[in-house]
Amino acid sequence: MPGTLPRFPSLPRGVTMPALLNSLPRGINPPSLPRGITMPSMPTLPSLPSMPRGVTIPSLPRGVSLPRAVAMPAVTEAPRRLLQDCCSVLDHQTPGGLCGCCWALRPRYKRLVDNIFPEDPEEGLVKANMEKLTFFALSAPEKLDRIAAYLSERLTRELNRHRYGYVCIAMEAMEQLLLACHCQSINLLVESFLSTLRLLLEADKPHLHILATNSFVKFANIEEDTPSYHRSYDFFVSRFSEMCHSDHEDLDTRNKIRVSGIRGLQGVVRKTVDDELQVNIWEPRHMEQIVPALLVNLQQHSQNDSGLFSAFPSLFSGSPAEQTEVCFRELLCRAAYGHINNAIKPVLMHLDSHSLWQGRGFAVQCFQIIMYSIQSQHSHLVIQQLLGHLDANSRSPASVRAGIVEVLSEAAVIEATGSVGPTVLEVFNTLLRQLRQSVDYQLTGYYDNAGKHKTSSIEEKKLQDAVIKTIGSFANTLPIYQRSEVMLFIMGKIPVPGIYPALGSPNSGRMIQVMLLKSLLQVSEHYESSNLLTALPSSFLEPLLSFTLMEDPEIRLLVLSILTSLIDRHLHQDLIRWLLKVGDVQQDICTFQHDVFVFMQHAQRLYRHVYLASREENSGRSHYQALFTLLAVLSVELANEEVVVDLIRLILALQEMTLSNQECLSVFNRCGIHALCAAFLNLLSQLGPPPTLHQHITQVIESREKDAPHLLPEVVFCDKPRLPEGELKVDEALLFIQSKICEALAGSSYSTHCERFNTPYTPQLTEEDRLSKRKSIGDAVSLQVDMELPFCPDTPQTEQITFETLKNAIEDRGVVEEEERRKRMEVVERFQTAPFEEIAAHCGARTSLLQSKLNQVFELIIRPPPSPSGHSAPRSTPVYEMKFPDLCVY
Numbered sequence: 011m012p013g014t015l016p017r018f019p020s021l022p023r024g025v026t027m028p029a030l031l032n033s034l035p036r037g038i039n040p041p042s043l044p045r046g047i048t049m050p051s052m053p054t055l056p057s058l059p060s061m062p063r064g065v066t067i068p069s070l071p072r073g074v075s076l077p078r079a080v081a082m083p084a085v086t087e088a089p090r091r092l093l094q095d096c097c098s099v100l101d102h103q104t105p106g107g108l109c110g111c112c113w114a115l116r117p118r119y120k121r122l123v124d125n126i127f128p129e130d131p132e133e134g135l136v137k138a139n140m141e142k143l144t145f146f147a148l149s150a151p152e153k154l155d156r157i158a159a160y161l162s163e164r165l166t167r168e169l170n171r172h173r174y175g176y177v178c179i180a181m182e183a184m185e186q187l188l189l190a191c192h193c194q195s196i197n198l199l200v201e202s203f204l205s206t207l208r209l210l211l212e213a214d215k216p217h218l219h220i221l222a223t224n225s226f227v228k229f230a231n232i233e234e235d236t237p238s239y240h241r242s243y244d245f246f247v248s249r250f251s252e253m254c255h256s257d258h259e260d261l262d263t264r265n266k267i268r269v270s271g272i273r274g275l276q277g278v279v280r281k282t283v284d285d286e287l288q289v290n291i292w293e294p295r296h297m298e299q300i301v302p303a304l305l306v307n308l309q310q311h312s313q314n315d316s317g318l319f320s321a322f323p324s325l326f327s328g329s330p331a332e333q334t335e336v337c338f339r340e341l342l343c344r345a346a347y348g349h350i351n352n353a354i355k356p357v358l359m360h361l362d363s364h365s366l367w368q369g370r371g372f373a374v375q376c377f378q379i380i381m382y383s384i385q386s387q388h389s390h391l392v393i394q395q396l397l398g399h400l401d402a403n404s405r406s407p408a409s410v411r412a413g414i415v416e417v418l419s420e421a422a423v424i425e426a427t428g429s430v431g432p433t434v435l436e437v438f439n440t441l442l443r444q445l446r447q448s449v450d451y452q453l454t455g456y457y458d459n460a461g462k463h464k465t466s467s468i469e470e471k472k473l474q475d476a477v478i479k480t481i482g483s484f485a486n487t488l489p490i491y492q493r494s495e496v497m498l499f500i501m502g503k504i505p506v507p508g509i510y511p512a513l514g515s516p517n518s519g520r521m522i523q524v525m526l527l528k529s530l531l532q533v534s535e536h537y538e539s540s541n542l543l544t545a546l547p548s549s550f551l552e553p554l555l556s557f558t559l560m561e562d563p564e565i566r567l568l569v570l571s572i573l574t575s576l577i578d579r580h581l582h583q584d585l586i587r588w589l590l591k592v593g594d595v596q597q598d599i600c601t602f603q604h605d606v607f608v609f610m611q612h613a614q615r616l617y618r619h620v621y622l623a624s625r626e627e628n629s630g631r632s633h634y635q636a637l638f639t640l641l642a643v644l645s646v647e648l649a650n651e652e653v654v655v656d657l658i659r660l661i662l663a664l665q666e667m668t669l670s671n672q673e674c675l676s677v678f679n680r681c682g683i684h685a686l687c688a689a690f691l692n693l694l695s696q697l698g699p700p701p702t703l704h705q706h707i708t709q710v711i712e713s714r715e716k717d718a719p720h721l722l723p724e725v726v727f728c729d730k731p732r733l734p735e736g737e738l739k740v741d742e743a744l745l746f747i748q749s750k751i752c753e754a755l756a757g758s759s760y761s762t763h764c765e766r767f768n769t770p771y772t773p774q775l776t777e778e779d780r781l782s783k784r785k786s787i788g789d790a791v792s793l794q795v796d797m798e799l800p801f802c803p804d805t806p807q808t809e810q811i812t813f814e815t816l817k818n819a820i821e822d823r824g825v826v827e828e829e830e831r832r833k834r835m836e837v838v839e840r841f842q843t844a845p846f847e848e849i850a851a852h853c854g855a856r857t858s859l860l861q862s863k864l865n866q867v868f869e870l871i872i873r874p875p876p877s878p879s880g881h882s883a884p885r886s887t888p889v890y891e892m893k894f895p896d897l898c899v900y
Contacts, residue, residue, distance in 0.1 A: 174218070255306060448477070617656065702753070
C-alpha cells in the first residue's frame with residue numbers, strides 16, 4: 011500500500027536475529043538506517059541441524075555449566091553491516107545490548123515515547139499514547155530524567171534530518187510533561203528541556219526560534235515549588251536580545267521574530283526576578299542587553315506610528331511596539347529600590363548614543379513609561395539619575411541639555427507624591443547651576459572652555475525657558491513648607507551688585523538676576539499659603555523689596571509680579587486684571603479679613619517701594635498695570651479700614667507727586683500715575699466704603715472722560731497712547747480732593763481713621779536704609795541735649811544735637827563706605843595671617859578703649875537733669891555706690 015514502509019525479507023528457518031548479533035565481533039554495534047531506505051535481500055545462510063522429534067537436551071545439575079561455546083564462523087563484512095543497519099532501524103537508536111534490537115524487549119519508557127509519534131507527522135501528537143506516557147511519568151517520577159533525555163535525543167535526530175513535524179511533536183510532548191510534572195520532580199526535566207531549546211534557538215530557521223520561544227514562555231509561567239541552584243539563563247538573555255534586533259528581509263517575519271524575542275525576555279524576567287537563587291537579572295551586564303533591545307523596538311514604533319498606538323492600540327495588537335511596552339512596564343514594576351539605577355542607566359546611554367534627547371519625542375515618551383511603571387516611592391531615584399546625567403552633559407549642546415531638562419519637567423509632573431526625595435534643595439541647586447552656566451554660554455558664544463563648540467542665543471534661551479519651567483514643575487509637587495524653603499533658597503542665589511563682587515560682567519549679573527527672579531515667579535504663581543506670615547517672612551520680603559528700586563525695568567516688573575502672586579492667596583489676580591478699565595464693577599469680589607496684624611508690620615516698607623517704583627522714568631504700561639494689580643489685591647485680601655485709609659493716602663501722595671515740578675517725570679509717567687490712581691480708586695470705592703466716596707470718584711472720572719481722556723487707563727495703557735503735547739496741565743476739577751474724600755468717609759466705620767489724612771504720606775526710611783547710611787555705633791551722636799549754662803567751668807561740655815548734625819548723620823557716605831569696606835578687609839586679613847600674640851595684644855587694647863567709652867556713656871546716663879534756676883543740682887550718689895546699714899540689708 012502507498013504510504014507504508016517496505017518490509018524486510020524474512021530470515022531463513024532456524025536463524026534468529028540474536029544469533030546473528032552474537033556472531034558479530036564484540037563492541038561493534040550495527041548503525042541505524044535512514045527512514046525510507048530498505049535493506050537488500052540477504053544471502054541464504056546454511057541451516058543448523060535440528061534434533062530428532064521427541065529428543066530433548068537434558069538439564070544440567072545446579073551449579074554445573076557447559077564450557078564456553080565456540081563462536082560461529084564470521085560472516086562476510088557486507089551482510090554483517092546490513093544486519094546492523096536493520097537492527098538500528100527497528101530500535102530507533104544505537105542498541106546497547108541484546109534487548110535493544112527487539113522492540114518488545116526495550117525499556118517501557120522508550121516504547122511509550124515512541125508510541126506518541128505517528129507515522130505521518132501531519133497527524134500530530136497521538137493523544138491517547140501521550141496520556142499513557144504522562145501517567146507513567148507521574149507513577150514513576152524517577153524515570154523523568156530518562157524520558158526527557160530520550161525525548162531530547164529523538165528531537166535532535168529529527169532536527170538533524172530536517173523532519174520539523176516530528177520536532178514540533180517532541181516539543182509539544184515535553185511541554186505537556188512539564189505542565190503535568192511541575193511539582194518536586196520538574197528539575198529532572200528542565201535541563202533536557204533547556205538544552206533542547208538551545209538547539210532550536212541556534213538553528214537558522216525563524217519558525218524554530220518562534221517554536222522555542224513559545225515553549226520557553228510556557229515554562230516561564232510555571233511556578234516551581236523547589237529551588238534550582240545550577241540553572242543559567244545567560245544564553246537565553248543574549249539570544250532573545252539578538253532576536254529583538256532582527257533585520258530579516260521579510261517584514262512580517264521580522265516582526266514575528268522581534269515579538270518572539272520580546273516575549274522571551276519577558277519570560278526570562280518572570281522566571282528570575284522573584285527567585286533569589288536564580289541568576290540576578292538586574293546586573294548591569296544583563297540590563298545592558300535587555301533594555302536597549304526593548305528601546306529599539308519602542309523607538310521604531312515612535313518614529314513610524316506617530317503616536318497612533320496611544321490613540322488606537324487595537325490597530326497595533328501583536329506588534330513589536332505593543333509587546334515592548336508591556337514587557338518594559340513589567341520589567342520596571344518589578345524593580346526594587348536597589349535595582350532602579352541599573353535599569354535607568356542603560357536608558358540614558360541609549361538616548362545618548364542615538365542622539366534622542368532633542369525635542370519632545372522619544373525621550374519624553376520613554377520616561378513617561380518609566381515614571382508610570384515604577385513604584386511611587388522609588389520615583390525620586392529616577393529624578394536623581396536625570397539630574398546627575400544633566401550635570402554630566404553640562405558641556406553638551408544646548409539642544410541636548412534642553413531635552414534632558416524637558417524630560418525632568420515631565421517626570422516632575424508625573425511624580426505626584428508630594429516630594430522629590432530627601433535632597434529637595436539639591437534638585438533646585440542643580441537646575442539653578444545649569445541656568446547660570448547657560449547664561450555664561452550665551453554671553454561667550456561657546457558651550458565649552460576651549461572655545462571650539464559654538465552655541466546660539468536662541469538655543470540657550472530655549473534651554474533657560476525649559477529650566478525655569480522645570481523649576482516651577484518641581485515646586486508644584488512639593489508641600490507648602492518646602493515651597494517656602496525653595497523660595498528662600500532661590501532668593502539667596504540671586505546676586506546683588508556690591509555684595510557679590512565676583513559676579514562678572516554687569517550684563518552677566520543682570521541676566522542671572524532676571525533668570526532667577528523668573529524661577530522665583532514660577533514657584534510663587536502656584537503657592538497657596540494659609541497665612542500671610544508664611545508667604546512673606548521678613549527674611550524673604552526684605553531682599554525681595556530691595557530689587558524694586560533697581561534701574562532695570564524687567565527686574566522691577568518681575569518683583570511686582572512675585573509680590574502680587576504671594577499676597578493673592580484667593581486667586582483674585584486673574585479677575586482684577588480685567589477691572590483696570592474704569593467703570594462699574596460687575597463682578598462680585600469677596601473680601602477676606604486675614605493677617606492684618608502681620609501685614610501692618612511690613613505695610614510702610616511696601617508702600618514706600620510702591621511709591622518709589624511708580625516714579626521710575628523707564629516704567630512702562632506693564633509696570634503701572636502691575637502696580638494696579640498689587641494695590642487691588644492688597645485692598646481685597648486685607649479689607650480693613652486702616653489698610654484702606656493708608657492706600658488712599660498713598661494714592662493721594664502719588665497724585666501730588668505728578669503735580670510737583672521737583673520730580674523729573676515724563677508726560678507718560680505723569681499720565682500713567684493719574685490713570686493708576688483713577689483705576690484703583692474706582693475699584694476701591696465699590697468694595698465697601700460709603701456711596702458718597704463713589705460719587706466723588708465717579709464725578710472726577712466723568713470730568714476726565716470729557717476734558718482729559720489721557721488721564722484714564724483705557725487711553726494711556728494701550729498700544730498707541732494719546733498723550734498731550736508739551737507740559738502736562740491738570741485742572742483741580744480733574745483731581746481727587748483730599749477734603750472731599752474725608753467728608754465722604756465721615757460718619758462711617760472709616761471716620762476713626764480720617765484724622766490720618768491730615769498727615770500727608772511721605773516715604774519713610776526703613777531700618778535697612780538707616781543701617782546702611784549712618785555711621786558705626788562708636789561714632790553715634792548722643793541724643794542728650796546739654797542745657798547747662800556756659801559759666802559753669804566744672805561742668806563738662808557735651809555736643810549739642812542740631813539740624814546740621816542730623817543732616818550729616820544721614821548724608822550719602824559712598825566714599826566713606828568704600829573706606830570702611832577696605833578697613834574690614836584689612837582686619838580679616840590681619841586675623842588670618844598675624845600671629846596669635848599680636849592678635850591678643852590688639853584685642854586687649856581695643857577692650858580697654860571700649861571700657862573707657864562705656865564709662866563715659868555711664869557718666870552721661872547718671873548725670874542729673876539741669877535745674878530750672880540755672881544752677882546744677884548736687885550730684886547724686888548712684889545706687890550701686892550707696893552704703894546701707896547692716897539692719898537694712900536683707
